[in-house]
Amino acid sequence: MQIVNENNLGEFLERKALKCKEAIKQNASLLNRFLNLCLVFDECKDDLDNAHILECSSFKELFLKKAKEEDGYFKITQDIKALDFMQLNFLVNQCANFLKSQGLKANDKVASFLQNSLEFVILYFACFKSGIIFVPVNACYKEDELAYIYEKTKFNYIVAEDELLAYVKCDVLKLAKSSFLKSILKHKKDFIMPKINPLDLAMILFTSGTTAKPKGCKITHYNLLFAGYFTLHQIGLRQNEVFLSSMPNWHIDLQATALMPSLRANACFVLLKRFSARRFWQQIVFYEANISEVVPKMIELIKLQNKFAREKKHKLRFLLYFLNMSNEKYLEFKKRFKVDLFTSYGLSESIVGCIGDNYYEKMSYPAIGKVFFAYEVIVANIKENKLIPLKANELGTICIKGRLGYELFAGYYEDELNTKNSFIDGYFISNDIGYFDENALFYFFSRNKDLIKINGENISSLEIENLLSSHKKINNASVICISDALACDKIIAFLELKEYPYKEEVNILQKNKELKQIEKELITLNLRLAKFKQVSEFIFLNHLPRNYLGKVRKNVLGEIYGRN
Structure with missing residues (x-):
């Protein structure tokens, strides 16, 4: 089944730009330019307390008052920029020509070490037009x-935030974000694309799972083109609607659930540099967003903000929602903000939310929805490397079937063993636990015990455990994730020392001078990890609780933490 019409993402952008050019040629008024915007970027600077929101009732009003075209985009304020398809295509072509001038060619790899930004989107499409493989970090x-990431991919070039360049120790060409636009604007606005096929590799997207290190998902041009069609039909996104997102660019969610469907539908995509609990709902109202997306922690933080006069005058049809939340908290949120949650379930490997609500039916919360078109999903037990499909209301592993490189990722980059082990009987094994009911509605129960999810980031507990176990005095380490009242998740590490004799009961060791010194050294080790992976608390045990197979009983560790 061939769903997409274009061969690649460069061709997709060219077609959109041509239609935009024709529309502007017929009517070049500022209002028509506004109606043809495809991308708005909000810097969300700390020193600006949403002055534009106080000055104007909506982004449309601000645009018509202040928009000035410069350097190939509309500058609205110091921290807001906007593009139509024609402008985006020109900037992408200039960037593609710049990459070519740096000696880069098809099948080379370019890494992006950037926060959400206009520069990210331009680089994203410039790589796709050039046949370059994009590696978001x-x-x-x-x-x-x-x-x-460098050792796995051997990327040839990297564009990084200025403050992150210090982390780039590998011997590659590099460019600071502050120099990006200045560098590309010197180049031509037309670009001749090499031959690129739908199943050619577009991107290597790293995702953490149950293995010790992140795996690189191979994403094809078809995968991303398909994502645009799939999600716009799932959420009913319409021309000239507004999709606002603060999700990070290195996630498949931002690309496949927000950016690509928005561009496909000729909707306007509003990209926020970051999530700000204080401003988020004001931004929803100001940009007149019809759809946005949230995770549990975002909802809890939004609820804590002071009410403002126009907070119920939003234009949201619904909020896309990922992960679990109690029914009580859901009802509290819905009562205050008068908006439904559109649930969705997917992984980097499934490209989109293959299970979810759909816009023409009633929202199904707390279910995660039904299987949408192009996928087959079952719940099964795994026995002797075979799947045993389960019936309604029976708990098992969620397993997803689709075609590699089309509806599913194309495998893990240079990792045939993990790719092979991720499939049984033609199904991708999610390692997530769930069930479905008599109405074919699916429910998410829990993640694999070795996978931690914090604020939308997948974290392998094995990666952290291996790092902590490298300390000369630690025999074994085991980590779990717990949540506080705000749904602010934190990682707790339980540590078994080499010199302490085992006893039958699991006891917490009081921190003497020696243990405090070990803890200090572990904190130093901890700093080598990204902040969202860092351990919040270290607990020393005389031994870790294990089952008869020798595996650590993490449920017992959760009980130990709860008692102390």
């Missing part, structure tokens, strides 16, 4: 984590 990563 989590901008929270530290030196060791970036070095790991």
